[in-house]
Amino acid sequence: xxxxxxxxxxxxxxxxxxxxxxxxxxxxxxxxxxxxxxxxxxxxxxxxxxxxxxxxxxxxxxxxxxxxxxxxxxxxxxxxxxxxxxxxxxxxxxxxxxxxxxxxxxxxxxxxxxxxxxxxxxxxxxxxxxxxxxxxxxxxxxxxxxxxxxxxxxxxxxxxxxxxxxxxxxxxxxxxxxxxxxxxxxxxxxxxxxxxxxxxxxxxxxxxxxxxxxxxxxxxxxxxxxxxxxxxxxxxxxxxxxxxxxxxxxxxxxxxxxxxxxxxxxxxxxxxxxxxxxxxxxxxxxxxxxxxxxxxxxxxxxxxxxxxxxxxxxxxxxxxxxxxxxxxxxxxxxxxxxxxxxxxxxxxxxxxxxxxxxxxxxxxxxxxxxxxxxx
Ligand code: AMP
Ligand code: MG
Numbered sequence: 001x002x003x004x005x006x007x008x009x010x011x012x013x014x015x016x017x018x019x020x021x022x023x024x025x026x027x028x029x030x031x032x033x034x035x036x037x038x039x040x041x042x043x044x045x046x047x048x049x050x051x052x053x054x055x056x057x058x059x060x061x062x063x064x065x066x067x068x069x070x071x072x073x074x075x076x077x078x079x080x081x082x083x084x085x086x087x088x089x090x091x092x093x094x095x096x097x098x099x100x101x102x103x104x105x106x107x108x109x110x111x112x113x114x115x116x117x118x119x120x121x122x123x124x125x126x127x128x129x130x131x132x133x134x135x136x137x138x139x140x141x142x143x144x145x146x147x148x149x150x151x152x153x154x155x156x157x158x159x160x161x162x163x164x165x166x167x168x169x170x171x172x173x174x175x176x177x178x179x180x181x182x183x184x185x186x187x188x189x190x191x192x193x194x195x196x197x198x199x200x201x202x203x204x205x206x207x208x209x210x211x212x213x214x215x216x217x218x219x220x221x222x223x224x225x226x227x228x229x230x231x232x233x234x235x236x237x238x239x240x241x242x243x244x245x246x247x248x249x250x251x252x253x254x255x256x257x258x259x260x261x262x263x264x265x266x267x268x269x270x271x272x273x274x275x276x277x278x279x280x281x282x283x284x285x286x287x288x289x290x291x292x293x294x295x296x297x298x299x300x301x302x303x304x305x306x307x308x309x310x311x312x313x314x315x316x317x318x319x320x321x322x323x324x325x326x327x328x329x330x331x332x333x334x335x336x337x338x339x340x341x342x343x344x345x346x347x348x349x350x351x352x353x354x355x356x357x358x359x360x361x362x363x364x365x366x367x368x369x370x371x372x373x374x375x
Pocket of ligand 2: 119257260
């Protein structure tokens with residue numbers, strides 16, 4: 001620990017310039033600093049609250065899932081009104097933004113968000129709302145369609161591996177490698193196009209794919225890519241209403257696809273393939289979360305909460321500044337202050353923040369000096 005005489009803010013004002021790119025916030029929120037009650041921090045409490053909220057969505061590894069029976073698409077987890085939900089989503093979006101900045105600064109973990117759903121379940125809207133507060137430079141969304149000729153010339157995980165997030169990044173798969181055990185299973189002609197050698201088609205190919213996917217995800221999590229899997233669970237009746245809406249609203253006509261109607265006819269086959277997928281690929285290292293999707297506002301809170309929770313577990317930190325680096329910064333600070341023109345504040349930032357009109361909250365957050373690496 002490095003202590004700079006008297007003032008946490010003093011440390012803060014210097015550390016803030018140590019970030020790699022511009023204004024980098026110190027990743028300790030007030031709640032993380034102030035202890036409440038019995039030695040539990042606000043952050044501990046928040047972590048617990050989010051964990052409890054998402055627990056009903058989590059598919060326990062090893063459990064056998066029957067989607068239609070085990071998960072209610074209209075579940076609201078005690079959130080009574082949409083209005084209440086809007087506030088919760090805003091909190092989630094704010095937390096995501098803060099965690100994403102820390103994730104990028106730490107540059108150790110990447111996060112892969114896997115989104116699967118039946119048509120109209122709201123994948124696009126969920127991405128748009130949940131990620132609305134996040135720096136676009138830190139996020140990449142990839143959609144996977146019917147595989148191209150080039151993709152079919154490779155092993156089945158190849159195209160997904162090409163799109164994995166880097167460390168510090170959040171990658172979103174809008175459809176994912178799970179299509180390889182969903183649409184490919186429901187429509188086996190897809191498998192015929194995959195040019196597999198005879199031996200690779202023998203036996204229970206789905207069971208083998210589950211194992212291969214589990215192994216791949218384990219490899220990723222062991223190497224710093226956290227896999228967060230969300231199934232957005234819409235009911236057949238709500239899908240019917242949403243398809244009709246696409247027909248009734250001229251501005252939504254473009255979204256309507258006759259193929260969606262054909263897929264709807266295979267509803268039961270998909271529910272079966274999905275149940276098998278959830279039963280076989282929810283693991284300790286990459287569990288599935290089934291998010292109730294009949295109410296879009298709830299779906300977004302649920303998806304956001306699972307992602308926030310994953311980031312809380314990673315708990316990325318801004319890189320610490322060594323004593324030597326800090327001393328170098330202080331030297332530069334002195335030189336810059338000496339360049340102040342006649343009548344100007346030596347350090348305009350410090351001036352403003354001590355007036356309390358700029359980033360007041362941020363300043364308060366750091367009144368307890370953050371962890372410093374020993375020089
Ligand atoms: P959309 O997401 O509505 O643009 O549709 C993309 C289409 O690509 C869906 O009909 C998916 O079922 C299909 N698709 C995605 N991945 C695969 C895959 N691996 N094999 C075959 N079809 C796929
Ligand atoms: Mg579609």
